[in-house]
Amino acid sequence: xxxxxxxxxxxxxxxxxxxxxxxWLVIAINAAMxxxxxxxxxxxxxxxxxxxxxxxxxxxxxxxxSLAVIGASMRLRASAALLKGASLALMAVWVxxxxxxxxxxLGVPKAEVMGAIGALALAANLASxxxxxxxTEGDANVRSVWLCSRNDAIGxxxxxxxxxxxxxxxxxxxxxxxAAIMGSLFLSSSIQIVRRARxxxxxxxxxxxxxxxxxxxSHVHEHGHEAPNP
Numbered sequence: 379x380x381x382x383x384x385x386x387x388x389x390x391x392x393x394x395x396x397x398x399x400x401x402w403l404v405i406a407i408n409a410a411m412x413x414x415x416x417x418x419x420x421x422x423x424x425x426x427x428x429x430x431x432x433x434x435x436x437x438x439x440x441x442x443x444s445l446a447v448i449g450a451s452m453r454l455r456a457s458a459a460l461l462k463g464a465s466l467a468l469m470a471v472w473v474x475x476x477x478x479x480x481x482x483x484l485g486v487p488k489a490e491v492m493g494a495i496g497a498l499a500l501a502a503n504l505a506s507x508x509x510x511x512x513x514t515e516g517d518a519n520v521r522s523v524w525l526c527s528r529n530d531a532i533g534x535x536x537x538x539x540x541x542x543x544x545x546x547x548x549x550x551x552x553x554x555x556x557a558a559i560m561g562s563l564f565l566s567s568s569i570q571i572v573r574r575a576r577x578x579x580x581x582x583x584x585x586x587x588x589x590x591x592x593x594x595x596s597h598v599h600e601h602g603h604e605a606p607n608p
Contacts (some may be wrong), residue, residue, distance in 0.1 A: 390516035392448040397513055397520075404506045404527065405518035407436040408456035409477035415495060424540075425557045427475045430499060430533050433560065436469050437526040439491045444523050453582045459518035459575035460536070466526075473561030484486040492541035492553070496527045507531050525567045533560050 392398070415431035416456025418424075440462050447458045506527045514524045536556045 390513065390520055392444065392513075392520050393517065398445060398448065399515070399524075400509045401441050401523070404509055405441045407502050407506055408434045408441065408530075411499055412438060415576055416498060418491055418495040422495070424492045424537075424587060425553055427492055427495060427537060427608070429557045429560045430487075430496075430537055431532075432469055432473065433526075433533055433564070434499075436465060436564075437469055439465070440526050441523060442520050447519060451582075455517055455519040456575040456578035458583065459522050459571055460579075462522050463568045463571035463575060465490055466564045466571065469544060470561045470565035470568060471556055473564065490541075492544065493538055493597075496534055496537035496541055500531065500538065503527070503530040503534050518571060518578050521574055522571045523534050529560075529563055532563065536560060 412431055412434035415427050415434060419427035419431055443458050445461060447455050450458075507530075510524060510527050513520055515521065528592075536559060540553045541555035543556075548551075
Protein backbone atom coordinates (compact mmCIF):
# COMPACT_ATOMS: atom_id res chain seq x y z
CA UNK A 379 0.00 0.00 0.00
CA UNK A 380 2.83 2.41 0.86
CA UNK A 381 4.11 2.48 -2.72
CA UNK A 382 0.86 4.04 -3.87
CA UNK A 383 1.66 7.28 -2.06
CA UNK A 384 5.23 7.92 -3.25
CA UNK A 385 4.38 10.69 -5.69
CA UNK A 386 1.57 12.48 -3.92
CA UNK A 387 2.32 16.01 -2.83
CA UNK A 388 -0.23 15.65 -0.01
CA UNK A 389 1.62 12.83 1.78
CA UNK A 390 2.43 13.44 5.45
CA UNK A 391 5.89 15.00 5.90
CA UNK A 392 6.07 15.02 9.72
CA UNK A 393 5.19 18.71 10.10
CA UNK A 394 3.06 18.20 13.20
CA UNK A 395 3.72 19.18 16.82
CA UNK A 396 2.19 15.90 17.97
CA UNK A 397 4.50 13.90 15.70
CA UNK A 398 7.57 15.85 16.88
CA UNK A 399 6.70 15.21 20.55
CA UNK A 400 6.33 11.50 19.82
CA UNK A 401 9.71 11.47 18.06
CA TRP A 402 11.45 13.09 21.05
CA LEU A 403 9.96 10.47 23.36
CA VAL A 404 11.01 7.59 21.11
CA ILE A 405 14.55 9.04 20.76
CA ALA A 406 14.91 8.96 24.56
CA ILE A 407 13.65 5.37 24.77
CA ASN A 408 16.02 4.16 22.05
CA ALA A 409 19.08 5.95 23.42
CA ALA A 410 18.50 4.44 26.88
CA MET A 411 18.02 0.94 25.49
CA UNK A 412 21.19 1.23 23.39
CA UNK A 413 23.25 1.73 26.54
CA UNK A 414 21.47 -1.11 28.36
CA UNK A 415 21.94 -3.60 25.53
CA UNK A 416 25.59 -2.72 24.87
CA UNK A 417 26.38 -3.52 28.50
CA UNK A 418 24.17 -6.61 28.54
CA UNK A 419 25.56 -7.88 25.23
CA UNK A 420 29.10 -7.64 26.57
CA UNK A 421 28.15 -9.35 29.85
CA UNK A 422 26.15 -12.16 28.21
CA UNK A 423 28.54 -12.48 25.25
CA UNK A 424 25.50 -12.38 22.97
CA UNK A 425 25.82 -11.38 19.33
CA UNK A 426 22.04 -11.02 19.02
CA UNK A 427 22.00 -8.48 21.88
CA UNK A 428 24.89 -6.58 20.28
CA UNK A 429 23.05 -6.51 16.96
CA UNK A 430 19.89 -5.26 18.67
CA UNK A 431 21.88 -2.58 20.54
CA UNK A 432 23.23 -1.38 17.20
CA UNK A 433 19.66 -1.25 15.92
CA UNK A 434 18.68 0.96 18.89
CA UNK A 435 21.58 3.31 18.14
CA UNK A 436 20.69 3.46 14.46
CA UNK A 437 17.07 4.18 15.31
CA UNK A 438 17.93 6.97 17.76
CA UNK A 439 20.10 8.59 15.08
CA UNK A 440 17.38 8.03 12.46
CA UNK A 441 14.72 9.67 14.62
CA UNK A 442 17.01 12.62 15.39
CA UNK A 443 17.79 13.15 11.70
CA SER A 444 14.10 12.81 10.83
CA LEU A 445 13.26 15.44 13.43
CA ALA A 446 15.95 17.78 12.08
CA VAL A 447 14.69 17.78 8.49
CA ILE A 448 10.95 18.12 9.20
CA GLY A 449 9.70 21.16 7.33
CA ALA A 450 12.64 21.15 4.92
CA SER A 451 12.29 20.75 1.15
CA MET A 452 11.31 17.38 -0.30
CA ARG A 453 14.78 17.07 -1.82
CA LEU A 454 16.47 17.52 1.56
CA ARG A 455 14.06 15.12 3.31
CA ALA A 456 14.57 12.50 0.60
CA SER A 457 18.35 12.97 0.79
CA ALA A 458 18.19 12.42 4.56
CA ALA A 459 16.16 9.26 3.97
CA LEU A 460 18.82 8.06 1.50
CA LEU A 461 21.46 8.60 4.19
CA LYS A 462 19.40 6.60 6.68
CA GLY A 463 18.89 3.83 4.14
CA ALA A 464 22.63 3.66 3.52
CA SER A 465 23.35 3.52 7.27
CA LEU A 466 20.92 0.61 7.64
CA ALA A 467 22.73 -1.21 4.83
CA LEU A 468 26.06 -0.68 6.62
CA MET A 469 24.51 -2.02 9.83
CA ALA A 470 23.33 -5.09 7.91
CA VAL A 471 26.84 -5.71 6.55
CA TRP A 472 28.35 -5.30 10.02
CA VAL A 473 25.86 -7.67 11.67
CA UNK A 474 26.13 -10.33 8.95
CA UNK A 475 29.92 -10.10 8.78
CA UNK A 476 30.45 -10.18 12.53
CA UNK A 477 27.98 -13.07 12.83
CA UNK A 478 30.10 -15.16 10.46
CA UNK A 479 33.22 -14.23 12.42
CA UNK A 480 31.66 -14.94 15.81
CA UNK A 481 30.50 -18.37 14.65
CA UNK A 482 34.10 -19.52 14.81
CA UNK A 483 35.37 -17.67 17.90
CA LEU A 484 32.59 -17.17 20.45
CA GLY A 485 31.34 -19.57 23.06
CA VAL A 486 27.76 -20.06 24.22
CA PRO A 487 26.10 -16.78 25.34
CA LYS A 488 24.26 -16.46 28.66
CA ALA A 489 20.64 -17.28 27.81
CA GLU A 490 19.22 -15.87 31.07
CA VAL A 491 20.66 -12.40 30.46
CA MET A 492 19.56 -12.53 26.80
CA GLY A 493 15.99 -13.38 27.83
CA ALA A 494 15.73 -10.75 30.56
CA ILE A 495 17.17 -7.90 28.47
CA GLY A 496 15.18 -9.07 25.46
CA ALA A 497 11.96 -8.77 27.49
CA LEU A 498 12.91 -5.27 28.67
CA ALA A 499 13.81 -4.17 25.15
CA LEU A 500 10.60 -5.65 23.77
CA ALA A 501 8.58 -3.59 26.26
CA ALA A 502 10.49 -0.44 25.19
CA ASN A 503 9.94 -1.17 21.51
CA LEU A 504 6.27 -1.99 21.87
CA ALA A 505 5.92 1.38 23.62
CA SER A 506 7.68 3.05 20.66
CA UNK A 507 5.45 1.26 18.16
CA UNK A 508 2.32 2.36 20.05
CA UNK A 509 3.63 5.95 20.18
CA UNK A 510 4.23 6.03 16.40
CA UNK A 511 1.46 3.74 15.12
CA UNK A 512 -0.64 6.75 14.02
CA UNK A 513 2.13 7.70 11.58
CA THR A 514 2.94 4.56 9.57
CA GLU A 515 2.59 6.26 6.18
CA GLY A 516 4.09 9.41 4.72
CA ASP A 517 7.15 10.49 2.79
CA ALA A 518 10.43 8.52 2.84
CA ASN A 519 11.51 10.35 6.00
CA VAL A 520 8.36 9.44 7.96
CA ARG A 521 8.27 5.92 6.52
CA SER A 522 11.87 5.25 7.62
CA VAL A 523 10.92 6.11 11.21
CA TRP A 524 8.10 3.57 11.20
CA LEU A 525 10.23 0.82 9.60
CA CYS A 526 12.92 1.27 12.24
CA SER A 527 10.36 1.07 15.05
CA ARG A 528 8.86 -2.06 13.56
CA ASN A 529 12.32 -3.61 13.13
CA ASP A 530 13.08 -3.06 16.79
CA ALA A 531 9.93 -4.83 17.95
CA ILE A 532 10.55 -7.77 15.60
CA GLY A 533 14.20 -7.87 16.62
CA UNK A 534 13.45 -8.14 20.31
CA UNK A 535 10.97 -10.97 19.80
CA UNK A 536 13.76 -12.67 17.83
CA UNK A 537 16.28 -12.14 20.66
CA UNK A 538 13.93 -13.82 23.11
CA UNK A 539 13.48 -16.74 20.71
CA UNK A 540 17.27 -16.93 20.41
CA UNK A 541 17.59 -16.99 24.21
CA UNK A 542 15.15 -19.90 24.39
CA UNK A 543 17.07 -21.70 21.64
CA UNK A 544 20.43 -21.17 23.36
CA UNK A 545 18.99 -22.41 26.65
CA UNK A 546 17.43 -25.48 25.01
CA UNK A 547 20.38 -26.49 22.81
CA UNK A 548 23.32 -25.25 24.94
CA UNK A 549 24.91 -23.96 21.71
CA UNK A 550 25.46 -20.51 20.22
CA UNK A 551 23.79 -21.31 16.91
CA UNK A 552 20.30 -19.96 17.75
CA UNK A 553 21.88 -16.65 18.80
CA UNK A 554 23.94 -16.46 15.62
CA UNK A 555 21.02 -17.41 13.36
CA UNK A 556 18.84 -14.68 14.89
CA ALA A 557 21.63 -12.11 14.49
CA ALA A 558 21.87 -13.07 10.81
CA ILE A 559 18.09 -12.73 10.37
CA MET A 560 18.20 -9.28 11.98
CA GLY A 561 20.98 -8.26 9.60
CA SER A 562 18.79 -9.35 6.70
CA LEU A 563 15.90 -7.31 8.14
CA PHE A 564 18.12 -4.21 8.26
CA LEU A 565 19.04 -4.75 4.61
CA SER A 566 15.40 -5.20 3.56
CA SER A 567 14.37 -1.98 5.31
CA SER A 568 17.34 -0.16 3.77
CA ILE A 569 16.21 -1.19 0.29
CA GLN A 570 12.64 0.00 0.95
CA ILE A 571 13.79 3.38 2.28
CA VAL A 572 16.29 3.96 -0.54
CA ARG A 573 13.73 3.07 -3.21
CA ARG A 574 11.17 5.51 -1.83
CA ALA A 575 13.74 8.27 -1.34
CA ARG A 576 15.04 7.87 -4.90
CA UNK A 577 11.47 8.00 -6.23
CA UNK A 578 10.89 11.25 -4.33
CA UNK A 579 14.16 12.71 -5.64
CA UNK A 580 13.16 11.81 -9.21
CA UNK A 581 9.75 13.35 -8.63
CA UNK A 582 11.39 16.54 -7.32
CA UNK A 583 13.72 16.68 -10.33
CA UNK A 584 10.78 16.23 -12.72
CA UNK A 585 8.89 19.07 -11.04
CA UNK A 586 11.96 21.31 -11.19
CA UNK A 587 12.42 20.48 -14.88
CA UNK A 588 8.79 21.27 -15.66
CA UNK A 589 9.05 24.56 -13.76
CA UNK A 590 12.25 25.54 -15.57
CA UNK A 591 10.74 24.60 -18.94
CA UNK A 592 7.63 26.66 -18.15
CA UNK A 593 9.69 29.70 -17.23
CA UNK A 594 11.79 29.37 -20.40
CA UNK A 595 8.71 29.05 -22.57
CA SER A 596 7.13 32.09 -20.87
CA HIS A 597 10.28 34.16 -21.41
CA VAL A 598 10.44 33.27 -25.11
CA HIS A 599 6.75 34.05 -25.50
CA GLU A 600 7.12 37.46 -23.85
CA HIS A 601 10.24 38.28 -25.86
CA GLY A 602 8.47 37.42 -29.09
CA HIS A 603 5.77 39.98 -28.32
CA GLU A 604 8.05 42.87 -27.40
CA ALA A 605 7.48 46.05 -29.41
CA PRO A 606 10.29 46.73 -31.93
CA ASN A 607 12.66 49.54 -31.08
CA PRO A 608 12.14 52.73 -33.17
